[in-house]
Amino acid sequence: MTTALERPPGQRVMTHRFPPAESAVTGSTRVLLVDGHHLFRSGLGALLDREEDLAVVAEAAGGEEAAAAAARVRPAVTVLGLDPEQPDGPVAARQVQQAAPGTAVLLLVPALPRTAELRRALVEGAAGVLLKDVQAPALIAAVRELARDGRVYDPRLVLDVVRAGQAGPLSRRELAVLGEIAEGSTVREAAAALSLSPGTVRNYVSAAIAKTRARNRCDAIRIARECGWL
Incomplete structure (x- = not known):
């Protein structure tokens, strides 16, 4: 985990098992965090909760749990971290979107997918796709952009999708x-x-x-x- 995600000394660990009081999130962008690794999820939650306009209202470890949480708390943005053991981002994104229509899904992937088919699926299934090693300011900016109905993709992913759609040199x-x-x-x-x-x-x-x-x-x-x- 990068130093950008480290918690300042003395800061309380926030698990977000239940949504915070409504007064705490009034006027803030409601965020759902999904990742199989508790330490990564907690660090990301602490990072986003430092921002006055962002509020992490729930956490989940996987797709089904995320869908249930999304239906309950209705997040504006869902940050969904993928692992090599659970690579099916488009499916998880659809589960969350079906449970809470209108939520924008930001996928955090450990590495850019190797096949053109999966690259296109990621772009079509989520409002944003970034690598997990993204710098903290860029991640925060991406969450805000998705909350404004924007789109944020890693430039390398977009370039690969465009190239894959072009005719290749082989007969x-x-x-x-x-x-x-x-x-x-x-x-x-x-x-x-x-x-x-x-x-x-x-x-x-x-x-x-x-x-x-x-x-x-x-x-x-x-x-x-x-x-x-x-």
Whole structure:
């Protein structure tokens, strides 16, 4: 945890098991925190509660618990931290939004997703997506922006989504050959499946490696998958 999330000496730990008194949040943006790690959640709660215009009204450890809390406290913004063991952010975001229509979901992800499909799903399923190592001022600004019906995405995520939507350099045949090999087929098996000669399959593989500037066929498959071409 970065020093930006450390609690000042003597500050009381806030668990937010129940919403604070209504007078404490009048005029403030109501925030629901969701994360499987209590220490991270507590630190984030302490950070946001320092801001006069933000009020953490509930905490949850997972998607179902978050949906129940959202229905109860009706947050304006839900900050939803994802873990590698629980990567399905779009599903959790939809659960919260269905429970409390109108809440804006800010996903905090441990790393940018590797597949183009998941990157697009994150952008479509949440009002904001940032890395978990985001600096404190940027996170606070993001919560405020979402409360104003804005959108906040990590620039790298947006760039990847745009690139993934663009046509790749590989031909349909080259992609078909890489797809067969990615599924575990040998050159001869791929040739039989695609009604090609083994030599032609090898030529398509070589062309794919050259176009993607890959080291080998496995590297070409990896690049094609990460770019959303395969």
